[in-house]
Amino acid sequence: METYKFQVIMNMKIAAIAATLLLAVVIPAQSALAEGDATAGKELAYTCLGCHGIEGYRNAYPSYRVPKLGGQKAGYLVIALKGYRDGTRAHPTMEAQATSLSDQEIEDIAAYLASIGGDTVARGGSDAPGIAAATACAACHGDNGISVNALWPTLAGQHESYLERALGQYRDGTRGDVVMSAQAALIAVEDVALLARYFASLEGLETTKPD
Numbered sequence: 001m002e003t004y005k006f007q008v009i010m011n012m013k014i015a016a017i018a019a020t021l022l023l024a025v026v027i028p029a030q031s032a033l034a035e036g037d038a039t040a041g042k043e044l045a046y047t048c049l050g051c052h053g054i055e056g057y058r059n060a061y062p063s064y065r066v067p068k069l070g071g072q073k074a075g076y077l078v079i080a081l082k083g084y085r086d087g088t089r090a091h092p093t094m095e096a097q098a099t100s101l102s103d104q105e106i107e108d109i110a111a112y113l114a115s116i117g118g119d120t121v122a123r124g125g126s127d128a129p130g131i132a133a134a135t136a137c138a139a140c141h142g143d144n145g146i147s148v149n150a151l152w153p154t155l156a157g158q159h160e161s162y163l164e165r166a167l168g169q170y171r172d173g174t175r176g177d178v179v180m181s182a183q184a185a186l187i188a189v190e191d192v193a194l195l196a197r198y199f200a201s202l203e204g205l206e207t208t209k210p211d
């Protein structure tokens with residue numbers, strides 16, 4: 001019996017060490033790629049603003065606001081766009097938008113969009129009274145909803161209906177991610193809407209308006 005318990009604890013430790021090693025290997029390898037040309041990206045992103053640059057624009061069926069991209073983390077934008085392009089993240093319109101983009105164009109667009117974030121994003125957010133349910137998110141999405149890592153998305157200021165939609169998708173498995181799916185499964189059902197409203201209320205991401 002004791003031996004069995006010891007074995008279980010050892011297995012858990014090994015799993016934890018393996019996860020840490022995996023992160024250590026994956027993170028520098030991916031962030032090294034994120035070298036885009038923001039000027040080229042601005043040209044490329046012009047058509048995107050037909051949806052992302054319009055205040056109040058919604059996805060139809062189901063109805064939710066088109067996500068804000070201004071000030072979003074470059075590495076995360078690259079992962080999202082490649083996800084749509086390569087079919088690991090499903091959304092008909094975005095798949096169509098991303099299919100024709102090369103890796104370099106994706107890097108350029110990401111560099112441009114990430115550069116739009118204002119002072120609040122640069123400062124790491126503005127202090128706001130937190131909510132208990134959000135403390136579990138801070139390790140990755142930051143104390144103020146401004147992500148601490150280029151590969152993880154900023155949530156601060158994102159549209160409430162989009163955040164709620166994304167959390168629902170991780171929970172029902174229509175959107176998958178090794179890290180976030182596990183996190184989303186731990187959220188109490190009554191906290192999903194609360195978390196979406198909270199992160200949406202923080203200062204951060206911006207709607208990218210065409211100029």
Ligand code: HEC
Nearest residue numbers: 047048050051059066067077080081090091093094097109
């Ligand atoms: C016809 C409207 C439309 C156009 C045009 C469009 N998008 Fe989108 N985009 C959406 C919608 C709707 C979503 C949310 C999809 C989902 O739920 O996964 C989205 C999601 C995204 C996301 C994921 C955001 C996140 O927080 O995960 C990125 C990145 C993105 N779009 C970038 C672009 C880029 C770059 C272009 C131009 C090449 C573009 N979009 C053009 C409607 C559009």
Ligand code: HEC
Nearest residue numbers: 079136137139140152153163166167177179180183187195
């Ligand atoms: C261990 C790190 C980690 C923790 C803790 C974590 N997340 Fe995430 N989260 C991620 C990663 C990584 C992604 C991007 C996954 C992907 O590409 O789909 C993500 C994505 C998201 C998205 C989608 C954003 C978008 O723009 O589409 C939402 C919403 C979200 N997280 C909410 C939360 C909430 C709420 C909590 C706390 C209850 C939380 N996360 C805790 C790592 C984390």
